[in-house]
Amino acid sequence: MQRMSPVPPPPSRRPGRPPRPDNAAMRGQLLDLATDLFAARGVAATTIAHIAQRAGVTPAMVHYYFKSRDQLIDAVVMERIVPVIGFVWAPVPLAQDVPQAPIPDPAAGARAFIAEIVGRLVQCAAERPWLPALWLHEVVNEGGQLRERVLRHLPSDRLQAFAGLIADSQRQGAITPGVEPRLVFLSILGLTLLPLATSALWRRVWQADPQAQSIDTQAIAAHAIAMLTGGLFSPSAPPPAPPGR
Amino acid sequence: MQRMSPVPPPPSRRPGRPPRPDNAAMRGQLLDLATDLFAARGVAATTIAHIAQRAGVTPAMVHYYFKSRDQLIDAVVMERIVPVIGFVWAPVPLAQDVPQAPIPDPAAGARAFIAEIVGRLVQCAAERPWLPALWLHEVVNEGGQLRERVLRHLPSDRLQAFAGLIADSQRQGAITPGVEPRLVFLSILGLTLLPLATSALWRRVWQADPQAQSIDTQAIAAHAIAMLTGGLFSPSAPPPAPPGR
Numbered sequence: 001m002q003r004m005s006p007v008p009p010p011p012s013r014r015p016g017r018p019p020r021p022d023n024a025a026m027r028g029q030l031l032d033l034a035t036d037l038f039a040a041r042g043v044a045a046t047t048i049a050h051i052a053q054r055a056g057v058t059p060a061m062v063h064y065y066f067k068s069r070d071q072l073i074d075a076v077v078m079e080r081i082v083p084v085i086g087f088v089w090a091p092v093p094l095a096q097d098v099p100q101a102p103i104p105d106p107a108a109g110a111r112a113f114i115a116e117i118v119g120r121l122v123q124c125a126a127e128r129p130w131l132p133a134l135w136l137h138e139v140v141n142e143g144g145q146l147r148e149r150v151l152r153h154l155p156s157d158r159l160q161a162f163a164g165l166i167a168d169s170q171r172q173g174a175i176t177p178g179v180e181p182r183l184v185f186l187s188i189l190g191l192t193l194l195p196l197a198t199s200a201l202w203r204r205v206w207q208a209d210p211q212a213q214s215i216d217t218q219a220i221a222a223h224a225i226a227m228l229t230g231g232l233f234s235p236s237a238p239p240p241a242p243p244g245r
Numbered sequence: 246m247q248r249m250s251p252v253p254p255p256p257s258r259r260p261g262r263p264p265r266p267d268n269a270a271m272r273g274q275l276l277d278l279a280t281d282l283f284a285a286r287g288v289a290a291t292t293i294a295h296i297a298q299r300a301g302v303t304p305a306m307v308h309y310y311f312k313s314r315d316q317l318i319d320a321v322v323m324e325r326i327v328p329v330i331g332f333v334w335a336p337v338p339l340a341q342d343v344p345q346a347p348i349p350d351p352a353a354g355a356r357a358f359i360a361e362i363v364g365r366l367v368q369c370a371a372e373r374p375w376l377p378a379l380w381l382h383e384v385v386n387e388g389g390q391l392r393e394r395v396l397r398h399l400p401s402d403r404l405q406a407f408a409g410l411i412a413d414s415q416r417q418g419a420i421t422p423g424v425e426p427r428l429v430f431l432s433i434l435g436l437t438l439l440p441l442a443t444s445a446l447w448r449r450v451w452q453a454d455p456q457a458q459s460i461d462t463q464a465i466a467a468h469a470i471a472m473l474t475g476g477l478f479s480p481s482a483p484p485p486a487p488p489g490r
Contacts, residue, residue, distance in 0.1 A: 137387060140443055189439075
């Protein structure tokens with residue numbers, strides 16, 4: 001997948017090293033550790049003391065940077081999660097994505113847009129292994145500790161525009177009948193973040209199958225894009241004739 | 246969706262009425278209440294006392310039927326969840342599903358099979374409103390209290406046969422390249438149980454849109470089947486020509 005310029009590179013971090021005497025770096029390092037622990041153990045089970053211990057600093061040091069646990073949680077949302085939302089929903093330069101389209105194709109725009117959104121999501125997840133677990137356990141999950149704080153930052157105008165693009169394409173006959181435009185983005189999450197967040201689970205179910213163990217982030221991305229843009233069934237295989245024809 | 250004979254009808258229950266003096270009915274009623282509470286509040290937060298209170302009986306009465314909280318949880322798994330797994334994975338009578346297929350079509354079998362599995366899943370979820378939440382919070386979720394007990398009952402032979410059917414069809418060119426056969430069942434769950442389990446969440450995101458509020462279980466089923474069997478894009482819309490043609 002092509003690396004895109006608007007995504008900030010994940011901050012470098014070497015857990016074994018003592019923190020550098022640099023305020024911004026130290027703060028960023030603590031935020032990264034907090035984010036990792038939130039994803040691995042859950043927000044509710046992670047205390048300032050855990051983060052301090054993992055960072056090899058005193059709890060007072062963590063408090064110095066974040067004042068309170070609540071402020072730390074806010075910082076994780078604002079500085080780690082909200083940038084991901086901003087990146088995924090940044091405007092998609094449609095024209096340059098389909099320069100070779102020989103004829104105007106009502107589906108081409110939607111197709112390119114969806115492939116782009118899926119690519120961005122998977123890129124974010126690949127660069128931030130904490131993302132799928134945090135999404136599933138702390139946002140989607142009833143009682144998730146980050147749900148309210150994250151929902152506030154969902155760009156509802158862009159979600160609506162996205163559903164509107166799908167609905168328009170559907171009216172033009174380019175989107176499969178029966179597809180509900182408002183559920184498409186959730187379907188994308190269900191085909192990307194869900195398998196990433198549950199990989200420990202399905203690897204156990206498929207434990208006797210070495211090929212299943214080797215399904216990686218790229219294979220999940222390819223699967224999601226294939227399912228979304230092609231469906232399960234190759235267009236070369238004719239669909240069964242409708243009854244009564 | 247056609248109602249199928251092997252699914253047991255959900256037991257009738259009138260929460261407002263005092264329990265009938267019938268052991269089996271009383272036990273079933275307590276199990277139903279426990280299952281509903283497990284789905285609504287989570288297993289960890291639901292005590293025998295809550296169930297007794299909701300049923301209008303003493304905790305001793307709940308203990309009489311289930312001995313311990315652990316035994317009650319086992320009963321919910323064995324008598325409420327395992328039958329759903331058994332129903333979803335019961336053999337699919339392929340031949341009678343495609344009587345009108347005019348020519349042998351390698352995709353028709355897989356297509357009918359998948360539509361049948363999706364239909365069964367959605368039927369189960371429609372008849373058992375607790376199912377999607379229990380799946381998400383107590384099985385998929387890290388630390389879910391039912392995960393180990395449910396995993397034991399997944400029919401791995403059938404899951405493997407299902408993935409094998411997809412892989413065979415893919416080798417014959419009938420399944421979209423890039424689709425990972427072992428991820429197809431999880432994709433089905435992501436397109437059915439995930440939107441059902443998160444409906445409170447996405448209804449909030451779409452709160453200004455009355456049409457979004459009216460998306461019901463049948464619309465979710467239709468969306469899932471459309472996405473799975475057709476993909477997003479109608480086959481009538483030609484895909485963009487590959488670059489360089």
